[in-house]
Amino acid sequence: MGLIDIELFxxxxxxxxxxxxxxxxxxxxxxxxxxxxxxxEVTGEQISAAYAGTDALLLGRRTYDIFAGYWPHQEEGEIATLFNSIPKYVASRGKPELPWAGSNLLGPDLADAVREIRDRHERVKVVGSLDLVQTLLREKLFDRLDLWVHPVVLGVGKKVFDGGEVPTNLTLLAPPAAGPKGTVHLRYALADGTPRTGTMGEPDREDD
Structure with a gap:
């Protein structure tokens, strides 16, 4: 079984x-x-490294349309070469045309379709696709979460966690890494169980 990685800014x-x-x-x-x-430069290197070993993309319809209008016209660069050569799986409630070579429309049962993709590929990347991400969070259908947090506050806009989240444990895979402009890269893996509770000041005790 492969890994499904969510990449978010x-x-x-x-x-x-x-x-x-x-x-x-x-x-x-x-x-x-x-x-x-x-x-x-630091953030750029982190992003490039995150795509190493990727053999499929899993995208929501809006992100797919943005990518399909850009990447097929890029002939140089590691990411362009990668994105143009690997399969693209698209989640959509409709039946859109998918002109980008290697594109595949997922079936109506998104959870089952994602599980099949995970079985078929070693490393699947979800990029952007905030509506799709809500489903993956709700179903816990992801293995890694790469999050780049930038030092700005906007006050408006679609959120990374926007109704799909459920109680979930995560494990930090590496120490947070900051770039010179203040962007912090956080790398998490899905962990077992749900969050525990306790009282501040009392010793932490594992359940019997």
């Missing part, structure tokens, strides 16, 4: 909408492209 108030450019998702959102001024 967020503000300090966990807005994840349209980080890459003003035209990504402009309706009612005035801050499209908020990530661009905060990308530095």
């Amino acid at each position: 967020a503000t300090l108030d966990f807005v994840g909408q349209a980080p890459g450019g003003p035209d990504e998702d402009p309706v009612g959102f005035p801050f499209g492209g908020w990530q661009a001024p905060l990308v530095d």
Whole structure:
């Protein structure tokens, strides 16, 4: 069984909408492209390293349309070569045309379709796709969560955690890594169980 990795860029108030450019998702959102001024060499290297070994993309419809309008026209660069060569799986309630080579529309039972993708591939990346992410969070259908938190607060926009989250434990895979412009990279893995509770000041005791 392979791994499903969620890759997300967020503000300090966990807005994840349209980080890459003003035209990504402009309706009612005035801050499209908020990530661009905060990308530095360290963050760029972290993002490139995160895609190592990826052999499939899992995308929501809106993110797919953005990617399909850009990446097929890029002939140079490691990410362009990777994205254009691997299978793309698209979650959509409709029956859209999928012109990007290697694209596949998922069936109506999204949870089962994602499990089949996990069985078929070693490393599946979910990029952006905030509506899809809510389903993956709700069903705990992910194995890793890469989160880049940027030092801005927007106050409006679609959130990374926006109704799909359920009580979940995560394990930090590596110490947080900050770039010179203040973006912090957090890497988590899904863990067993649900969050425990306790009283501050009392010793931590494992359940019998």
